[in-house]
Amino acid sequence: MTAKPPARYLDRSTPPHISTLIAATSLGAMSMNIFLPSLPQMAEHFEVDYALMQRSVTLYLMVNAILQLGIGPISDKFGRRPVLLGSFLLFSLATVGCLLAPTAEIFLGFRIAQAVVVAGLVLGRAVVRDMVPANQAAAMIGYVTMGMALVPMIGPAIGGVLGETFGWQANFVLLLVTGVVVLALTWFDLGETAPVSTGRFRDQVREYPELFTSRRFWGYCGATTFASGAFFAFLGGAPYVGSEIYGLTESQVGYYFGAPALGYFVGNFVSARLSTRLGINTMILYGTSISTAGVAIPFVFHFLGFDSALLFFGSITLVGLGNGMTMPNGNSGMLSVRPHLAGSASGVGGAVMLAGGAALAxxxxxxxxxxxxxxxxxxxxxxxxxxxLVAIVYTIRRERFVVGA
Structure with a gap:
């Protein structure tokens, strides 16, 4: 791989600064959860049932999954930079629409349009893989996702304060300002990183079978999908478990919700420090083993007659830790199987992961x-x-015995 010049901040002739990639990937996470505490207030404002406003989450996730399938190949053909700039511009315009929407239905339409920001997550990983080899990419993705992991930890808290103090619109004003800032940062700091493509988009799509027939790609995809699926299931069931089974208050549930996020943050740090040294397969193996052991603890103790909120949520911290080690390395693995289809691999892998996680939730x-x-x-x-764990063991065996699979 040709050596690239060192990154210089706000100089798009050099590779983008890691802070730019963190900002690009974090905007989507911020858009996902910052306004959730204000959903009841929004339902009252639009004079609709809460269930209708809840669809602003479900529809957003569905469109995210669909868009991820197209963003990758489009960026492989036309480049990362124009796709990112276009997505952040459209996101900002859609946010203005959310602010000015006179009805819930129109709001939901613009909310769906906001899903285009998923390009930041998909292509942030692809940009990293464009810049550095696989093991080094896993370490860099670890730093990027470590920074991105802070957003789900603090986003709802910030959104709750803004909504309570200034009204639900304040959340979308913050999203608009942040979107414009990320757009400007991308314009000035992120040059094109994708290899030059001379083929037609139709030819790019025809290369999908090359990706789909790679068993190693599906092995990495399975490892990340099932690892994140455990966390999505936690998100879908933990509020009920905390309030209805353990009798926790809303503030206590919110406190315990930070446990896996903290573990994920630490896991990302471990990944960033050790992936280059140990290799992506070893890190995924360790990560999936830790996650599985973490869930096994409350499973075993349940049959021994021990059950408590502290035991359950404390054990789930290990799931976050394991996922923090698994996800950046699994994503790097998917992108490295067919480097010339890195954008496509990122999009397909992200869509499968999101769809599988939503189903488990x-x-x-x-x-x-x-x-x-x-x-x-x-x-x-x-x-x-x-x-x-099964998926990464299969992938390791496949890589060991079938060269170039």
Missing amino acids: DLAGSWLTGSPHALPLIVIMLSSSAMS
């Missing part, structure tokens, strides 16, 4: 209804984590 909510204990959620999370 819904399953967790359904199975927990009426349950007197947390075992249904624990079983779903343990099964998903165990499958992520």
